[in-house]
Amino acid sequence: MSFDVPDNLYYLESHEWIDPDTGRVGISDFAQDELGDVVFVELPGVGDELDADSEFGVVESIKAVSDIYAPVSGEVTDVNETLEDEPELVNDDPFGDGWLVELDFDDADLDDLLTAEEYRDQIA
Amino acid sequence: MSGSPYAPHTEAETDAMLDAVGVDSVEELFDIPDSVRFDGEFGIDAKSEQAAVAETERRLAKNDDLAEFLGRGHYEHYVPSLVDHLSQRSEFITSYTQYQPEVTQGFLQVLFEYQSLLVELTGLGVANCSMYDEATALAEAALLAKRVRATSGDRVLVPDYVRDGHVSVLENYTAGADVTVERYPTDDGNVDLDALADVADDDVVLVYAENPTTVGTIEESLDAVGDLADDHDALFCLGSDPVAMSVLQRPADVGADVVVGDASVLGMPTSYGMGLGVFACKEEFLRQVPGRLVGASEDADGTRAYTLTLQTREQHIRKERATSNICTNQAWVALRAAIHAASLGADGLVDLANRMVELPRDLAARLDDVRGVQAPANDRHHFREFLAHTDQPAPAIAADLEAEGFAVNAVDDHHVQICVTDANEHATDALVAAFEEVAN
Numbered sequence: 001m002s003f004d005v006p007d008n009l010y011y012l013e014s015h016e017w018i019d020p021d022t023g024r025v026g027i028s029d030f031a032q033d034e035l036g037d038v039v040f041v042e043l044p045g046v047g048d049e050l051d052a053d054s055e056f057g058v059v060e061s062i063k064a065v066s067d068i069y070a071p072v073s074g075e076v077t078d079v080n081e082t083l084e085d086e087p088e089l090v091n092d093d094p095f096g097d098g099w100l101v102e103l104d105f106d107d108a109d110l111d112d113l114l115t116a117e118e119y120r121d122q123i124a
Numbered sequence: 125m126s127g128s129p130y131a132p133h134t135e136a137e138t139d140a141m142l143d144a145v146g147v148d149s150v151e152e153l154f155d156i157p158d159s160v161r162f163d164g165e166f167g168i169d170a171k172s173e174q175a176a177v178a179e180t181e182r183r184l185a186k187n188d189d190l191a192e193f194l195g196r197g198h199y200e201h202y203v204p205s206l207v208d209h210l211s212q213r214s215e216f217i218t219s220y221t222q223y224q225p226e227v228t229q230g231f232l233q234v235l236f237e238y239q240s241l242l243v244e245l246t247g248l249g250v251a252n253c254s255m256y257d258e259a260t261a262l263a264e265a266a267l268l269a270k271r272v273r274a275t276s277g278d279r280v281l282v283p284d285y286v287r288d289g290h291v292s293v294l295e296n297y298t299a300g301a302d303v304t305v306e307r308y309p310t311d312d313g314n315v316d317l318d319a320l321a322d323v324a325d326d327d328v329v330l331v332y333a334e335n336p337t338t339v340g341t342i343e344e345s346l347d348a349v350g351d352l353a354d355d356h357d358a359l360f361c362l363g364s365d366p367v368a369m370s371v372l373q374r375p376a377d378v379g380a381d382v383v384v385g386d387a388s389v390l391g392m393p394t395s396y397g398m399g400l401g402v403f404a405c406k407e408e409f410l411r412q413v414p415g416r417l418v419g420a421s422e423d424a425d426g427t428r429a430y431t432l433t434l435q436t437r438e439q440h441i442r443k444e445r446a447t448s449n450i451c452t453n454q455a456w457v458a459l460r461a462a463i464h465a466a467s468l469g470a471d472g473l474v475d476l477a478n479r480m481v482e483l484p485r486d487l488a489a490r491l492d493d494v495r496g497v498q499a500p501a502n503d504r505h506h507f508r509e510f511l512a513h514t515d516q517p518a519p520a521i522a523a524d525l526e527a528e529g530f531a532v533n534a535v536d537d538h539h540v541q542i543c544v545t546d547a548n549e550h551a552t553d554a555l556v557a558a559f560e561e562v563a564n
Contacts (some may be wrong), residue, residue: 060411065436065445073436 003123004029006095010071010110011119012053017095018071019105020110025071025097027059027090030123035061038090041083043101048076052109057100059090071113074105141339169464190531191551195509195543196338197258197287197386198394201367201476202546203460204467208390211460221416221452232430233296235418235455238387238462240550242404245369246383247376249407252415254387255450255457257399259290260385262332263297264403264414268382269330269359270303271447272412277327277358280305283315285338292554313341313502313511317348328356330382334363335372336399339541340484340509342372350379365389365402366465368507381406391460400457407559411437414448457510476546480508488512490556491542496564501539509543511535514563524562530555 005028009017015031018024032038035121040060050056050070057068083089090098114122133141138150147153171179190198210216215230222228222235235253242251255261266280282291282300283309295305309319315333324331331353335343343349346362353360364381367389369375375383388400406412411434419433439446465473484506488499491512499512516523518534525532530551533541544552 042411060436063436065442067445 003033004095005116005120005123006118009095009116010113011116011122012069012071012113013122014069016069016071018105018110020107022023023077023103023105024099025073025101026094027124028119029066029094031066032091032094032098035059035064035066037062037068038087041087041090041100043079043083044076046076046079050074050076050103052112068100069105072103072105072109074103074109076101077104078102131325132248154268173462188526188529190526190529191546191548191555192394192531193542193548193551193555194531194533196533196541197289197367197506199367199389199543200394200545200547203391203393203464206467207460207463210463211391211456213371216456216459218456221455222418223432225429228432231455231459232418232432233418233457234462236420236430237466238458238527239418241366241462241465242383242387242402245366245374246380247374248380248383248404250410250413250417251402251404252413252453253418254307254453255401255403255415256454257401258384258386259401260297260450261401261403262290262361263294263361263363264450265332265359265382265384265405265450266294266298266303266305266330267301268405268409268412268414269361270298270301272409273329273357273359277329278302278304278326279325280321280330280332281308281320282306282332283308283310283334283337285310285313285332286332287338310337313337313339313504314343315345315349315415317345317352320349321352324352324356324358326356328353328358330359330361332361332363336364336368336507336509339502339511340500340506340543341504341505342481344504346367346373346378346380353381354379366461366478367473367480370473371481372507375404381409387461388457389543391464392457392463398457400454400461410434412447413437415450416453454513479546481505483546483549484508484510484542487542487544487552487556490552491559494556494559494563499542508545509541511539511541514538514540516563521562525558528558528561529556 009019010016013055015028017026017028038061042058044056050073052070052073054070055067056070059066059068082101092098144155222231225232236531239251239253244418280303282305291305308323309316323399330350331349333343333346333349350360359380359381361382361384362375363385364383366387382405383402385402386399387402399511403415416431417433421429423429435441437447439449439451468476488510491499496515497512500510502511518538518540522532522534522540535541
């Protein structure tokens with residue numbers, strides 16, 4: 001089985017992604033597949049300050065509850081409120097409508113993350 | 125013990141097992157310090173069943189047979205015989221959690237009904253399928269408040285009428301969670317709103333009150349308590365029970381965020397400390413509810429079916445990130461409470477609750493006519509129980525009443541507490557007569 005890993009994103013070993021252009025953060029196609037049907041997503045509030053690699057939310061599926069980690073440090077500028085009613089978007093469109101939060105961050109921090117190619121190697 | 129029907133291994137089997145694990149005796153398997161090891165003989169002679177029953181009955185007959193008016197957390201109502209008959213069906217005889225929906229639909233349905241009963245009585249969105257007792261439910265409410273409240277505050281305010289045992293459990297249970305329990309003053313048996321307003325601030329995570337209170341008074345300003353908690357963005361937790369909630373103000377209507385209490389007033393006799401913890405809360409805290417939840421769903425054929433739900437909140441899946449350490453419940457006791465409530469029906473429950481207002485009112489009036497007694501001591505309405513002021517020292521009066529065949533609590537130097545329900549109302553004439561003997 002092969003998983004979608006868009007080239008334009010950066011990744012964490014713990015399967016989160018960040019879009020360097022928009023600052024949007026989510027979990028990868030591989031992660032949503034491992035979790036199974038997502039039934040609940042707990043997210044921070046707008047204005048919260050996140051530290052890189054710290055837990056900032058929870059994704060609950062029918063078989064597990066997983067913490068989500070911040071790829072970079074930054075302030076939360078937006079959260080995906082649609083997930084309150086439609087958590088299944090995380091499964092259906094993990095890199096699109098299933099995004100979790102949007103961060104205001106420092107581009108230099110992206111250097112610590114995995115490229116799409118490196119992440120592909122990790123989940124291969 | 126070898127060969128006993130209760131320890132069915134033969135000596136040869138025991139020896140073979142010891143040999144397999146490489147030790148010489150059963151004793152070697154245990155490491156019990158000498159200081160706590162019992163090294164004597166138990167002195168229990170083997171008897172036939174008939175002789176053992178006779179001996180036990182002889183000893184039990186030595187107990188005093190007192191008419192009990194104790195209350196203070198343990199209340200007896202007549203339990204219809206239907207409850208015994210149904211709850212002792214073999215399908216129901218387990219206190220263990222109903223993990224397997226494919227074999228426990230009946231039990232799960234009753235627990236769902238129990239939850240639904242509490243949702244109806246509290247007016248709150250969700251109730252779990254029971255906790256151990258009221259005290260642990262209160263402690264879980266404090267932990268929930270600490271989790272959901274967005275500030276660093278840590279104060280939990282409880283009224284000074286809350287029994288010491290409950291406060292002790294609350295303090296123990298929350299010891300690791302950075303919660304401080306403080307008592308606030310009451311006035312004539314009810315919450316003192318001014319005093320509460322004085323101590324409440326934005327560091328408060330939970331305000332607790334009871335209805336009825338520990339001394340049996342009915343609270344008169346709960347909506348103001350709810351507003352006060354709200355003003356400080358704290359949760360309001362109300363302690364009650366399903367009989368009382370049948371006639372008293374509905375918790376949701378006075379702003380309660382969480383309701384705790386003891387539902388063993390239904391389905392159980394007073395049983396030496398065992399309880400049935402109620403836990404209900406607003407639906408917005410659904411994922412913060414401790415313990416077990418039964419949900420209604422559909423099976424593969426589209427038929428209504430029941431199952432434990434939201435288990436990912438629990439410790440057996442989530443370990444240190446769990447909502448609480450409680451992974452169990454009082455399933456069979458909850459089942460009995462649900463059957464009792466269903467057999468009474470809504471009208472029967474309200475009739476019973478109305479009696480619990482009339483009985484203490486009438487008994488207090490009669491005791492007030494006894495020289496040396498003023499009852500009720502609090503100028504309030506009461507539910508099931510009340511304090512009576514005694515001119516003579518209360519402990520001496522309680523002792524004298526015991527000699528006359530009655531158990532009542534002396535709560536301080538000049539107050540006794542008296543609880544009257546349908547279970548002991550037949551003894552009220554005799555109790556009043558006994559008071560006339562001992563009170564002046």
